[in-house]
Amino acid sequence: DPAALEAELAPGDVAAVIAEPVQGVAGAVALSDPFLAALRELTRRHGALLVFDEVQCGMGRSGSPFVAQACGVTPDLLTTAKGLAGGFPAGALLVGDALAGGLARGDLGSTFGGGPMACALIEATLDAIEDGDLLANVRARGEQIRATCVTGPVTAIGGRGLLAGLRTTRPAKAVQAELLARGFLTGTSGDPHVLRLLPPLVVTEAQVSALAGALAEIPA
Template structure:
């Protein structure tokens, strides 16, 4: 007989409840955010925090942007969900805008970056099989990459800590060092269906691809009839200063994935591709229940319009420079950073040798001083704030970060 459980209405909703009811795959901070506005967040005790994390590069327009709130309210009173048995206006408008402003001819919507990447990898293999050979299935990917948590995407990602321990993995995936074109050449052959990478590795430490590397990959893919797949889940949608990062390199992919900032906080993702590649697909070959739902697409359309505006895109580099200026001032005082990584507002500060392996400690102590940051691996502090964070919010957050770092340094 099922045990009679007390109503959750009688249970105090605090941080201790997490340890009782949520699958133990996360280790969240000890405070619970309950309200946000711009780049400020308040917890259950009404303490204010400065948000330099942006929901891991998701809240590109901060918390509760009024135009996104209006879009959500308006669509919520019209149509939430129909399934993909029917088309809907918001998804068609969003797809049209993504196509108009990128290399792509076709869009596929899902709910998360992992789902977009799953679709991309399946499409790449199916295209190669249909157009060339059933044996053209090799995917070349890179160490320290991150592409999602499904079994396929975590296998393409180049970090064993995320992929091991779940039984047999999808086969025919080869990993090589990032930014090493010779390593790619050594494993590239007629059986390769795709080369997959993040133009700026996110979880892997914020390493940017070199122009020579991306140009070389494009040439190799053309030579071997392989597809070039860019995972811009984290580095896309204005995060690095252009609508998508590939635009800074002059190298076009065959498939691109987007998520995180695409919905400004509402779950949505997209896979973009060319007509040539899309032509191998037909109804029933792939799908999703919630992907492209009117509610998500209505919010994402407004987020896209704002992010893709000259005002927002041109302001990202200035904010990047301001972050670096403040980090340099902190470093001049405490000597904790050995260098900076990333582009735009996908920014990393690499810890000095004596502090390496302790990025999570910096994150945790930062929350004590009410500033929210991230780590990228164990040696890099990561900053992915709102693309429209104000100079005042940056200054306030950096004052708090300086106090947190001072505590760590004095404890040595």
């Protein structure tokens, strides 16, 4: 609600607003592009920084490198991890020019930061995404999931790309167990009727078709 957000920001005592463009644990709830644009405008107007948490939805999972690029909204800060190094422990804070100018080399240093293996794996992951044209695959498979997997106990699918929230008529845990018995790993969420689906960026058309077939076998 942009109006409610403006009421919170109007006093001018908010330093930053942190938003997860696709709220993963909540059930793959995607914030709309107009809302994110309004969030950017309001934070600028009231002197607050805008931080995007793309730890779960970034690194190509939305079909773009980051949701910020897909929605055309540039935050002041963006966090990324998880997929950043293909699952190896690594994280990064991306900083816009306006803030980066105030940082001297070493200001954000860490005795656990900049590990050679982590950095090599980050580079390898970026190369794999680009060389394999994986963003195109994410977009295609995301569309396929939404076109074919509203079946059986699934009534709707939210999220973006390959961060999908499958809304179920039955408790998500029950559907999760049925899928596991058929060889499919899925996750639950904070919403007891939303199943989280986060397949790898290399998931194939045949694998998504198999998932749709498995869902169709599960009673609604």
